[in-house]
Amino acid sequence: MPFLCKRCSRKAILKRPKTGDTLCKECFFELFELEIHETIICAKLFKPGLKVAVGASGGKDSTVLAHVMKVLNEKYHYGIHLTLLSVDEGITGYRDDSLETVKRNEQQYELPLKIVSYKDLYGWSMDDIVKQIGLKNNCTFCGVFRRQALDRGATMTAVDMILTGHNADDIAETVLMNLLRGDIARLSRCTAIITGAEGSLPRAKPLKYAYEKEIVMYAYFKKLDYFSTECVYSPNAYRGYARTFLKDLESIRPRCIIDIIHSGENFAIKSSVKMAAQGSCSRCGFISSQEVCKACILLDGLNRGLPRLTTGKMKKAHRSFAQNNKQENGEVTSPAD
Amino acid sequence: MPPRDIRVEFAGGVELLFDNQKQLDIPISKFHDPSHPAKENLTYTVRDLLQLLKDRYLKQRLELFLQGDNVKPGILVVINDCDWELMGGPDYELEPGDRVVFISTLHGG
Numbered sequence: 001m002p003f004l005c006k007r008c009s010r011k012a013i014l015k016r017p018k019t020g021d022t023l024c025k026e027c028f029f030e031l032f033e034l035e036i037h038e039t040i041i042c043a044k045l046f047k048p049g050l051k052v053a054v055g056a057s058g059g060k061d062s063t064v065l066a067h068v069m070k071v072l073n074e075k076y077h078y079g080i081h082l083t084l085l086s087v088d089e090g091i092t093g094y095r096d097d098s099l100e101t102v103k104r105n106e107q108q109y110e111l112p113l114k115i116v117s118y119k120d121l122y123g124w125s126m127d128d129i130v131k132q133i134g135l136k137n138n139c140t141f142c143g144v145f146r147r148q149a150l151d152r153g154a155t156m157t158a159v160d161m162i163l164t165g166h167n168a169d170d171i172a173e174t175v176l177m178n179l180l181r182g183d184i185a186r187l188s189r190c191t192a193i194i195t196g197a198e199g200s201l202p203r204a205k206p207l208k209y210a211y212e213k214e215i216v217m218y219a220y221f222k223k224l225d226y227f228s229t230e231c232v233y234s235p236n237a238y239r240g241y242a243r244t245f246l247k248d249l250e251s252i253r254p255r256c257i258i259d260i261i262h263s264g265e266n267f268a269i270k271s272s273v274k275m276a277a278q279g280s281c282s283r284c285g286f287i288s289s290q291e292v293c294k295a296c297i298l299l300d301g302l303n304r305g306l307p308r309l310t311t312g313k314m315k316k317a318h319r320s321f322a323q324n325n326k327q328e329n330g331e332v333t334s335p336a337d
Numbered sequence: 338m339p340p341r342d343i344r345v346e347f348a349g350g351v352e353l354l355f356d357n358q359k360q361l362d363i364p365i366s367k368f369h370d371p372s373h374p375a376k377e378n379l380t381y382t383v384r385d386l387l388q389l390l391k392d393r394y395l396k397q398r399l400e401l402f403l404q405g406d407n408v409k410p411g412i413l414v415v416i417n418d419c420d421w422e423l424m425g426g427p428d429y430e431l432e433p434g435d436r437v438v439f440i441s442t443l444h445g446g
C-alpha cells in the first residue's frame with residue numbers, strides 16, 4: 001500500500017525530513033520552491049533591478065540554487081538580473097571538471113557566467129601552492145583566497161549581491177562548530193541570511209532552511225546536471241566530526257537540523273563580547289577586520305617563500321608582515337595588480 | 338520476458354566507492370547464499386542487497402557507505418523513483434526489475 005501525498009492524494013515519492021509529511025513529485029517541487037521564495041520575501045532580499053550573482057561551484061547546492069533562482073525570478077517577478085560566478089582554484093582533476101558542469105549550467109539556465117581564477121588574481125593556482133607548501137595547510141589558503149576571489153569577481157562584474165548555496169545542514173553544522181569552539185562572534189553571525197559588513201558586498205543564503213536531503217532529491221527528480229567528487233587536496237575536509245554527529249542525530253530525529261538553526265538564531269549575545277569591526281585591507285582594499293587582510297598576509301608568505309609562518313598564529317604573521325614591510329621600505333604591490 | 342535483475346545505481350559521489358561504476362545489474366540468483374541452499378519463495382530485502390554490495394562489489398572505504406548493517410546517514414536511497422523511507426527502508430522486499438539508487442548528499446555543493 002503506497003503512501004499518498006498529504007496535499008493532493010497522488011502517490012507520494014518523498015518523506016519530508018522537516019515535517020515527516022509525505023508528498024508527490026509535483027507538490028514537492030511546488031513546496032520546495034515556495035519555501036525558498038518565502039525565505040527570500042521574509043528577509044526582503046531583493047529589490048527590482050538588483051544584480052545578483054549565484055556563486056556556482058558545479059556542486060549540488062549551487063546548481064539547485066541557480067535553477068530555483070531562475071524559476072522564482074520568473075514566477076514571482078523579482079526583476080533581478082541573475083548571473084553565475086565561479087572561482088577557478090586551479091586544481092587539476094577537480095575544478096577543471098566541475099567548471100565544465102558550470103559551463104553547461106550557463107547554457108541550460110541561460111545565465112551569463114564569470115570565472116575568476118586564483119592564478120590570475122594571486123599569481124598562484126592551488127596546484128602551484130600545494131607544490132610549494134605541501135598538503136598540510138593548503139585548505140587555509142584555499143578558503144581565504146576563495147572568499148576574496150568571489151568578492152573580486154563580483155566587483156569586476158558590478159554585482160550588488162552574491163548568493164551562496166549554504167543549506168540548512170551546513171548552517172546547523174556551523175552553529176555546532178562555533179559552539180564547540182566558543183566562537184561567540186561567529187555563532188551570532190552564522191545563522192544570518194545576509195552577511196557582509198557595511199561597505200562590503202552582501203552575501204545571502206536563500207537555501208538556509210532547505211534540507212540537504214530535499215536539495216539532493218530536488219536535483220534527482222528534476223534531473224539537474226551537477227558535479228560530485230571530492231577535492232583532490234582535501235578528501236576529508238567536509239566530513240568533520242560535527243557533520244557525522246549531525247547526520248547521526250538527523251537519522252534519529254530529522255527536525256534537529258532546523259532546531260539547531262533556531263537555537264543559533266536565538267542565542268542572545270552579551271554586550272561584553274567584543275565583536276570584530278570590519279574595515280578594509282590597507283594593501284588590496286578588500287574587506288578585512290585587520291589592517292592587512294588574511295589573503296595578503298598568506299600571499300606575502302608565499303611570495304617570500306615563508307608560507308609556514310603565515311598559517312601559524314595570525315598575530316605572529318601580522319608582526320612578521322609589518323617588519324618585512326619596513327625592511328622593504330614600503331615597496332608593496334597589490335595582489336590585484 | 339520480464340527483467341530478472343535488480344538494477345543498482347550510484348550517484349552523488351557513491352560511485353567513487355564502486356570503482357566509478359554508476360550502474361550494476363545484479364541477478365537475483367546472486368543473492369543466494371551458497372552455504373544455505375535456496376528455498377522456494379525466499380525473498381530478499383534491501384538489507385540483503387547492502388550485504389551483497391559490501392561483500393562483492395564495494396571497492397574501498399566501507400565506512401563511507403555502511404554504518405552497521407544500514408547505509409551511512411547522509412546517503413539517500415531511492416527505490417523505483419520513491420524515497421525508501423516510504424518503502425520500508427532496509428526491510429523493503431526486492432522484486433526483479435526494481436531499480437535502487439544510492440545518492441550521497443555528503444559531497445560538496
Ligand SMILES: [Zn+2]
Nearest residue numbers: 005008024027
Ligand atoms: Zn501532491
